[in-house]
Amino acid sequence: MNDFRYVSGFLKKHIWKYVFGIMLLMIIDALQLITPLLIGNFTDALKTGTLDAPTILKLIVYILAIAIGVAIGRYGWRMTIVTTAKKLEYWLRNTVFEHLEKMSLNYFNHHKTGDLMAHCTNDISSIRNAFGGGVIMLVDALFMGLMTIAIMMVRIDLKLTLIALIPMPLIAFFIIILGKKVRQRFKEVQEAFSDLTDVAQENFSGVRIIKSFVQEAPSLKHFNEKNQNNFNKNIKLAKLFGMVNPMVGFIAMLSTLIAMIYGGGLVIDGAISIGDFVAFLTYVGMLAWPMMALGFVYNQLQRGQVSLRRINTILDTPPEIFDEDVIDALNESFALRPKLEVKDMTFTYPGSESPVLKNISFNLGEGETLAIVGKTGSGKTTLVNLLLKLYQVPDGTILIGDQDINRIPVKKLRHMMGYVPQDNFLFSKTVLYNVGFGTEGINETEGTKYTKIAQIHSEIKEFPKGYATELGERGVNMSGGQKQRVSIARALSKKPEIIILDDSLSAVDTKTEESILTHLKETLVDTTSILIAHRISTIKHASQIIVLEDGEIVERGRHEELLSKDGIYADMYRKQLLEEKISEA
Numbered sequence: 156m157n158d159f160r161y162v163s164g165f166l167k168k169h170i171w172k173y174v175f176g177i178m179l180l181m182i183i184d185a186l187q188l189i190t191p192l193l194i195g196n197f198t199d200a201l202k203t204g205t206l207d208a209p210t211i212l213k214l215i216v217y218i219l220a221i222a223i224g225v226a227i228g229r230y231g232w233r234m235t236i237v238t239t240a241k242k243l244e245y246w247l248r249n250t251v252f253e254h255l256e257k258m259s260l261n262y263f264n265h266h267k268t269g270d271l272m273a274h275c276t277n278d279i280s281s282i283r284n285a286f287g288g289g290v291i292m293l294v295d296a297l298f299m300g301l302m303t304i305a306i307m308m309v310r311i312d313l314k315l316t317l318i319a320l321i322p323m324p325l326i327a328f329f330i331i332i333l334g335k336k337v338r339q340r341f342k343e344v345q346e347a348f349s350d351l352t353d354v355a356q357e358n359f360s361g362v363r364i365i366k367s368f369v370q371e372a373p374s375l376k377h378f379n380e381k382n383q384n385n386f387n388k389n390i391k392l393a394k395l396f397g398m399v400n401p402m403v404g405f406i407a408m409l410s411t412l413i414a415m416i417y418g419g420g421l422v423i424d425g426a427i428s429i430g431d432f433v434a435f436l437t438y439v440g441m442l443a444w445p446m447m448a449l450g451f452v453y454n455q456l457q458r459g460q461v462s463l464r465r466i467n468t469i470l471d472t473p474p475e476i477f478d479e480d481v482i483d484a485l486n487e488s489f490a491l492r493p494k495l496e497v498k499d500m501t502f503t504y505p506g507s508e509s510p511v512l513k514n515i516s517f518n519l520g521e522g523e524t525l526a527i528v529g530k531t532g533s534g535k536t537t538l539v540n541l542l543l544k545l546y547q548v549p550d551g552t553i554l555i556g557d558q559d560i561n562r563i564p565v566k567k568l569r570h571m572m573g574y575v576p577q578d579n580f581l582f583s584k585t586v587l588y589n590v591g592f593g594t595e596g597i598n599e600t601e602g603t604k605y606t607k608i609a610q611i612h613s614e615i616k617e618f619p620k621g622y623a624t625e626l627g628e629r630g631v632n633m634s635g636g637q638k639q640r641v642s643i644a645r646a647l648s649k650k651p652e653i654i655i656l657d658d659s660l661s662a663v664d665t666k667t668e669e670s671i672l673t674h675l676k677e678t679l680v681d682t683t684s685i686l687i688a689h690r691i692s693t694i695k696h697a698s699q700i701i702v703l704e705d706g707e708i709v710e711r712g713r714h715e716e717l718l719s720k721d722g723i724y725a726d727m728y729r730k731q732l733l734e735e736k737i738s739e740a
């Protein structure tokens with residue numbers, strides 16, 4: 156497949172900048188080629204004794220003019236080609252990030268964060284190098300090389316040029332042989348870097364666990380191994396590249412040697428002047444650079460190609476969840492009522508063999524509260540993940556406002572939901588930013604409305620800068636209970652039509668819990684609620700309670716009904732009452 160499939164649109168749009176930059180580059184190269192001719196003339200004039208002051212002055216003016224022209228031109232192509240390559244880098248990073256944001260949870264379950272970070276940094280930078288420095292050097296080296304050869308042929312001596320160039324095809328041969336190996340080794344380098352980034356990221360994220368388990372030494376050892384692997388892979392690649400430049404330099408030297416032997420003979424025979432001979436040797440010397448540059452360019456372009464392929468792999472992966480065959484959300488008649496129906500739903504995680512949820516069915520009317528209880532691992536979070544369509548939902552199994560969830564635009568669906576996940580992730584920004592996260596941004600007065608319901612307002616006020624207090628990475632300067640309550644306020648500030656609390660009161664004491672629940676009940680009169688909880692006290696007022704076991708609903712009803720059934724729920728309740736009594740005693 157075409158490696159340029161994703162960047163071709165961008166390149167087409169900016170092609171004129173490249174054309175202009177390349178033209179400037181060629182003009183500068185042509186200007187640079189005049190200098191040896193001037194030096195040749197100067198040498199001849201010296202020999203024939205025709206050198207006078209006006210000639211020297213003319214020469215100085217020419218050389219100065221060329222130098223100024225070259226300096227301006229160089230600035231010009233830098234501003235065009237280099238800035239376009241930087242724009243490509245910026246655009247590509249945004250494109251990849253935007254694409255990754257569309258991916259479902261399943262994608263992130265199977266791709267390591269560090270790996271994705273390495274793609275977004277290292278790979279995209281090496282693509283920029285290929286499209287910036289790589290293109291410049293390629294054009295420069297080819298143009299300079301070909302022009303130099305042409306001048307040598309036309310201006311000095313065709314036969315001498317051809318003879319001097321005999322060793323050159325060796326370079327092409329050499330580069331072709333190395334090609335496949337270089338790509339393979341660079342791929343290994345990028346993979347090793349991804350691994351290293353991943354270990355670093357995981358160690359920083361898990362630093363609290365590492366420290367509390369005194370695992371600094373093993374984690375350093377693990378990091379060292381990855382670092383060593385990254386180093387080894389880089390050295391392996393460097394060894395390959397290390398061969399390119401000396402080899403190219405050696406071949407260029409062979410050309411100089413041939414030029415000196417054969418060209419010297421031509422001067423002795425009087426076939427060419429000493430001036431031409433000096434100019435020829437200068438040209439052969441000038442050829443060494445394009446040849447070396449070709450070796451370097453080759454390196455950059457190979458790296459760029461490998462990275463482009465890695466990025467293409469990300470962009471080739473279609474989002475698992477996307478709006479297909481959905482209802483036009485702008486249609487005025489499109490108004491979803493916050494009621495829910497789950498119909499005989501069975502769900503298996505992608506890549507897993509056995510279902511996590513089996514034949515789940517329930518109805519939840521507008522403004523009603525559904526509570527889900529069950530042992531850990533019974534499928535509670537999976538069920539709410541599906542209601543949020545974080546995973547692909549089997550057709551016809553979840554209806555929201557009588558519409559199949561798969562026909563509702565994903566954004567519309569998630570806008571109507573306020574979700575308080577188990578993992579109370581907060582961003583390392585201000586408290587107010589976190590409270591108003593799902594909105595266009597809210598002011599403190601408005602934020603206060605929600606933090607008061609979540610019973611966290613007075614504690615926020617005690618923070619050094621109140622609502623403007625910056626939270627550390629993952630909100631470290633807040634307790635677990637405080638984070639939970641900020642997460643509740645964040646969900647409320649969205650003014651959701653359906654609110655989902657996944658074990659969101661587990662880190663607060665029963666008194667605070669009761670207070671939060673009372674406030675929620677008063678505020679969310681019309682809001683449909685789903686509560687997942689381990690504590691029966693959290694859910695006993697729900698209009699409907701379902702008990703999950705191994706992915707199946709094994710009991711359902713209101714609190715009193717379930718107690719009278721004397722099953723799993725009643726057993727849980729009795730145990731919790733006993734625990735409470737013991738802890739009170």
Ligand SMILES: Nc1ncnc2c1ncn2[C@@H]1O[C@H](COP(=O)(O)OP(=O)(O)OP(=O)(O)O)[C@@H](O)[C@H]1O
Nearest residue numbers: 264504507511529530531532533534535536537538
């Ligand atoms: N991404 C996943 N891929 C495969 N299996 C998964 C995935 N996420 C969860 N599971 C499995 O699905 C089952 C239900 O998990 P789930 O998180 O829904 O349970 P839960 O009832 O919410 O548990 P808890 O009360 O501990 O939060 C578990 O066996 C779990 O191992």
